[in-house]
Structures are given as C-alpha cells and as structure tokens.
Amino acid sequence: MGLSIEEAFAKRKFREIGDVIKLALAEGGDPYVLIKRCQEAMEEIGRKYQSGEYFLAELMLSARMFETAAAILAPSLKQGGGSRSIGKIVLGTPKGDVHDLGKNIFSVMAQAGGFEVVDLGIDVPASRFLQAVRQENPQIVGMSALLTTTYPSMKEVVKTIEDAGMRQKLKIVIGGGGTGEEARRFVGADAQTLDAAEGIRICREFVAGNQ
Ligand code: B12
Structure with a gap:
C-alpha cells in the first residue's frame, strides 16, 4: 500500500x-x-x-x-479545462521582494482554472510589468508581495501602467501574506486576497465583466 x-x-x-x-x-x-x-x-x-x-x-x-x-x-x-484559455494574467512579485511560494501556488491554480499565466518571476521592476502588458495584452495583472516595503513598488507598477494609458483596459489584483484592504487602497489595485482560490474567482468575474 x-x-x-x-x-x-x-x-x-x-x-x-x-x-x-x-x-x-x-x-x-x-x-x-x-x-x-x-x-x-x-x-x-x-x-x-x-x-x-x-x-x-x-x-x-x-x-x-x-x-x-x-x-x-x-x-x-x-x-x-479545454485548450482555449478563458483569459490572460500577467503575474509577478514586484521589485524588492523575492517571496514567491504563494505566487507560484496562485499561478498553478489559475492555469488549472483555465487562465493563461505569464509569470515574470520575482523582484520585477515596474517597467518590466509594463512591457509585458504591452506585449501580452492581458485582462489582469496580478502582483504578489510579502514585505510591507514592497507596497510602494506595487503602487509604482499601477502608476506606470496608468501613465502609459493602459489602466482602463485591465484589472489589477494583489495577494500575498500581510496584504489587506489598506494595501489594496494604497496600491490602487482593484482587488486583494489572501486565498489563491478566491483570487481565481475574482479573476473569473473580471473577465466575465461582472466587476
Ligand atoms: C518563506 C519566507 C521567506 C523565504 C521566501 C522563499 C520564497 N521562495 O518565497 C525567504 C527565506 C527567502 C525569505 C526572505 C525574507 N523574508 Co520572508 N518569510 C517567509 C515566510 C516564513 C512565509 C511566507 C510564505 O511563503 N507563506 C506561504 C504562502 C503560500 O502564503 P502567501 O504568500 O500568503 O500566499 C497565499 C495567498 O496570499 C495567495 N497569494 C499570494 N500571492 C498572490 C498573488 C495574487 C495575484 C493572488 C490573487 C493571490 C496570491 O495565494 C497563496 C495561497 O493561498 C513569512 C512568514 C509568514 N509566516 O508568513 C516570512 C516574511 C514574509 N518574511 C519577512 C522578511 C522580513 C524577510 C526578509 C527581509 C528577511 C531578512 N531579514 O532577510 C527576506 C526578504 C528578502 C526579499 N527581498 O524579499 C517578513 C515580512 C515582514 C513585513 N511585514 O514586511 C515575514 C512576514 C516574516 C516576519 N514575521 O518577519 N522569507
């Protein structure tokens, strides 16, 4: 046995x-x-x-x-899940942060849930997020952070996307231990969660245009 x-x-x-x-x-x-x-x-x-x-x-x-x-x-x-993806997520741990255990779990579960995930890895600068948004045209940008000192980096990603005029056409969701509603507001993200499965539900709603 x-x-x-x-x-x-x-x-x-x-x-x-x-x-x-x-x-x-x-x-x-x-x-x-x-x-x-x-x-x-x-x-x-x-x-x-x-x-x-x-x-x-x-x-x-x-x-x-x-x-x-x-x-x-x-x-x-x-x-x-079928070969057709239901949406695309550009995902990464922003600059200054190397924690990726939670990000990787979310990535695997999102793929299992039918999303195409472009994982930029760890310590990712805002310019790299913007480049990926331009190249990949995702509906969602996901960021994971465990350090409170990474919140300004996440905010910078949002601002960089905004300054490039691309904020309207995508939703931004953040996760990672320690994040909460306050972090979401500070960063300017659309949603925040500490649960990968809930993150996928949120992303589904986003692509369905319910939110
Ligand atoms: C593992 C760990 C490390 C590992 C990371 C390994 C790795 N490959 O990730 C190592 C040892 C490298 C590390 C380093 C450091 N760490 Co550390 N680390 C942790 C620890 C113990 C666990 C974090 C973790 O992985 N949890 C498990 C995962 C699965 O949980 P999670 O991230 O929350 O993910 C879930 C959800 O949040 C969600 N999720 C996650 N991301 C996303 C993204 C999206 C889009 C969505 C929708 C959902 C989602 O899905 C996951 C599953 O449900 C925590 C302590 C703790 N108890 O949390 C400290 C902790 C995060 N670390 C801390 C610190 C300070 C550091 C260091 C600065 C230590 C040092 N002095 O060198 C360095 C930082 C280096 C850097 N620049 O990033 C502090 C942060 C304090 C703070 N508030 O800022 C903590 C809280 C420890 C503490 N109590 O002091 N660390």
Whole structure:
C-alpha cells in the first residue's frame, strides 16, 4: 500500500511525491481533486509553521513538493479545462521582494482554472510589468508581495501602467501574506486576497465583466 498525498506531505517525502501523484492519476484520480489535496496538505504545514511546530525548511520543502506535484498534474489540468484559455494574467512579485511560494501556488491554480499565466518571476521592476502588458495584452495583472516595503513598488507598477494609458483596459489584483484592504487602497489595485482560490474567482468575474 503506497503513501497518500496527505501522508507524503506530512512526512515531507520529497523524493516520493512525484510517484504518489503519477500513481493517483494512473488510478483515475481527478487532477482537480488531486491538486486541491496537495494545496490543503501544504496549507496544513503552513499552519504548523505559524504555530511554531515546524521550521522554515519544512515550509519551503512542502512548497517545492507542491510545485513538483503541480508540474505533473499541469497537462491533465489543462486538458480538463479545454485548450482555449478563458483569459490572460500577467503575474509577478514586484521589485524588492523575492517571496514567491504563494505566487507560484496562485499561478498553478489559475492555469488549472483555465487562465493563461505569464509569470515574470520575482523582484520585477515596474517597467518590466509594463512591457509585458504591452506585449501580452492581458485582462489582469496580478502582483504578489510579502514585505510591507514592497507596497510602494506595487503602487509604482499601477502608476506606470496608468501613465502609459493602459489602466482602463485591465484589472489589477494583489495577494500575498500581510496584504489587506489598506494595501489594496494604497496600491490602487482593484482587488486583494489572501486565498489563491478566491483570487481565481475574482479573476473569473473580471473577465466575465461582472466587476
Ligand atoms: C518563506 C519566507 C521567506 C523565504 C521566501 C522563499 C520564497 N521562495 O518565497 C525567504 C527565506 C527567502 C525569505 C526572505 C525574507 N523574508 Co520572508 N518569510 C517567509 C515566510 C516564513 C512565509 C511566507 C510564505 O511563503 N507563506 C506561504 C504562502 C503560500 O502564503 P502567501 O504568500 O500568503 O500566499 C497565499 C495567498 O496570499 C495567495 N497569494 C499570494 N500571492 C498572490 C498573488 C495574487 C495575484 C493572488 C490573487 C493571490 C496570491 O495565494 C497563496 C495561497 O493561498 C513569512 C512568514 C509568514 N509566516 O508568513 C516570512 C516574511 C514574509 N518574511 C519577512 C522578511 C522580513 C524577510 C526578509 C527581509 C528577511 C531578512 N531579514 O532577510 C527576506 C526578504 C528578502 C526579499 N527581498 O524579499 C517578513 C515580512 C515582514 C513585513 N511585514 O514586511 C515575514 C512576514 C516574516 C516576519 N514575521 O518577519 N522569507
């Protein structure tokens, strides 16, 4: 009897997680359910980290496990969502900030939800966001930040897009631990969330023109 996804995460079986996911898929597991189970298992580790039971190494290892699982599940997730994308998101962690665990989770889940994601990575200057907006013509720009000192960088991205006359045609959503309504207002974003799944619901509403 093999390991379950939850056991693999709980025991940080980094080397085994790939095989656990492949087996679950081969046994007919629904890729959406599998990715959700990985996210919940990772969040459980996040909670234990917050309470001091686990250390940073465990949190980071579980994030890498999530990425490994997501890479294996990605082709099946895309198939299920159909080949046509429902919208495009330019995503990045703005200048001064290198935190990307949450951004990467949002990226994977948004792709699973049918979005095309152009991920600019970490420590991204405003000019690079603008360049990507021009090239990619997304409906949404997503920014992730964990440092309060990154909020001015996020604001600068919004201003740069505004100054280029492109603010009207897109929505801006921010996330990342520590952000809240105050940060959203300061930055000038349209929405803020601490939950990747809610972020995807918000993006869906944006592309449907409901917001
Ligand atoms: C992991 C971590 C690191 C890792 C980052 C590794 C990586 N690849 O990301 C390392 C060790 C590199 C690091 C470095 C630093 N860190 Co750090 N780090 C953390 C830690 C422990 C966890 C953050 C995390 O990944 N959480 C898990 C993810 C999954 O959660 P999340 O980001 O909130 O994401 C969820 C949602 O927010 C949402 N989401 C996220 N992004 C987006 C985007 C969009 C568009 C949407 C819709 C949704 C969305 O989806 C996710 C899933 O639901 C926090 C402490 C804590 N408990 O939060 C400190 C913390 C964020 N770090 C902190 C600091 C100060 C630093 C350093 C400055 C430390 C130092 N003195 O060198 C450096 C900064 C370097 C830099 N320039 O960025 C402070 C920030 C304080 C502040 N308020 O500004 C914190 C809060 C620790 C503390 N209590 O002091 N850090």
